[in-house]
Amino acid sequence: MGNAEMDDVWCRVIADRANCVVVNIDYRLAPQHKFPTAVYECYEVVQWLVDHPEQFSITPQKVAIGGHSAGGNLATAVCLLNLERGNELPIIYQIIDYAPLDLHTDPALKPSFKDAIPVKMARLFNASYVETEEDARNPLASPLFAESLQGLPDALVITAEHDSLAAEGEQYAERLKQAGVKVTYKDYKGMPHGFTHVGDLAVAEHAWHLMCDKLKEAFSKSCEPM
Numbered sequence: 001m002g003n004a005e006m007d008d009v010w011c012r013v014i015a016d017r018a019n020c021v022v023v024n025i026d027y028r029l030a031p032q033h034k035f036p037t038a039v040y041e042c043y044e045v046v047q048w049l050v051d052h053p054e055q056f057s058i059t060p061q062k063v064a065i066g067g068h069s070a071g072g073n074l075a076t077a078v079c080l081l082n083l084e085r086g087n088e089l090p091i092i093y094q095i096i097d098y099a100p101l102d103l104h105t106d107p108a109l110k111p112s113f114k115d116a117i118p119v120k121m122a123r124l125f126n127a128s129y130v131e132t133e134e135d136a137r138n139p140l141a142s143p144l145f146a147e148s149l150q151g152l153p154d155a156l157v158i159t160a161e162h163d164s165l166a167a168e169g170e171q172y173a174e175r176l177k178q179a180g181v182k183v184t185y186k187d188y189k190g191m192p193h194g195f196t197h198v199g200d201l202a203v204a205e206h207a208w209h210l211m212c213d214k215l216k217e218a219f220s221k222s223c224e225p226m
Contacts, residue, residue: 001029003026004024004025004026006197007024007068008024010196010197010208011024013208013212014208014211014212014215017208017209017212017213017216018211018212018213018215018216018219019216020064020215020216020219021056021057021058023045023049023056025041025042025045027041027042027074028041030128030129031128031129034128034129034130034131035129035130035131035135035138035140035141036077036138036140036141038074039074039077039078039081039140039141040081042065042074042075042077042078043078043081043082043089046063046065046078046089046091047088047089049063050063050089050090060090061090061092062090062092062219063089063090063091063092064091064092064093064094064095064153064215064218064219065078065079065091065093065094065095066093066094066095066096066097066156066211067095067096067097067099068097068098068099068194068196068197069097069098069099069100069193069194070099070100070125071097071099072095072096072097072098072099072100073099073100073101073141073143075094075095075096075099076094076096076099076101076143076172077139077140077141077143078091079091079094079152079153080139080140080143080146080152081140083151083152087151091153092153092154092218092219092221093153093154093155093156093214093215093218093219094152094153094154094155094156095155095156095158095211095214095215096155096156096157096158096169096172096173097158097196097207097211098158098159098160098163098165098166098169098193098194098195098196099165099169100125100126100165100168101142101143101144101165101168101169101171101172102142102144102145102168103126103129103130103136103141103142104133104136104137104142104145106123107119107122107123107126107164108123110122110164110165110167110168111164111166111167112164113162113163113164113192114162115162115192115193116162116163116164116192116193117163117164117165117193122164129141143172144168144171144172144175148179149175149176149178149179149181150179150180150181151179152176152179152181153181154181154182154183154218155173155176155181155182155183155184156183156184156186156210156211156214157169157170157172157173157176157183157184157185157186158185158186158187158188158207158210158211159185159186159187159188160187160188160191160192160193160194160195161187161188161189161190161191162190162191162192162193163191163192163193164193165193166187170185170187173185184210184214186207186210188203188206188207191203195207196208
């Protein structure tokens with residue numbers, strides 16, 4: 001659902017506060033374009049940016065990727081695909097914001113909250129994106145099923161306490177830590193899925209500012225001499 005323009009206002013916040021170029025990827029949507037179409041489209045956009053840095057005056061050695069909800073899933077998948085390809089893209093940071101990271105487990109078996117995504121809707125989302133059980137267990141669709149996370153970029157993982165996806169987000173953050181990846185994990189208490197876009201503005205701004213500050217930190221570290 002939705003379109004890239006819905007995030008433009010927040011992209012401007014990130015560009016301003018983190019002092020960076022933000023590229024908002026308008027990937028094709030399911031169910032017309034099922035897994036793994038969006039994963040490879042996102043990967044190819046990052047690859048094109050790295051290969052054509054002059055187009056947006058970017059520093060190709062300083063690239064971060066992130067997203068919210070489904071976008072967080074795609075950002076995580078791009079990092080895993082990049083790892084699979086020998087880290088050919090210089091992705092130095094990933095931001096995973098209340099992302100679905102396990103499309104195989106029945107949503108009815110996940111934690112339940114009054115303001116969480118309804119089970120029927122979650123099932124519809126999953127069925128629209130993946131066609132088979134094998135697809136649902138593929139780490140590029142369900143990153144939680146990745147065998148190894150070693151070598152992935154440092155990460156900010158954000159979850160919302162009253163989100164049925166919070167447990168898998170926390171689990172993924174812990175797996176990243178165990179794999180030696182530097183992780184900042186933040187669970188926003190009392191918040192539902194999508195809280196960065198609707199709801200309490202003060203809490204949403206805190207999350208956006210955390211993302212920006214972590215990006216600034218990552219970009220400044222990448223400039224340090226070896």
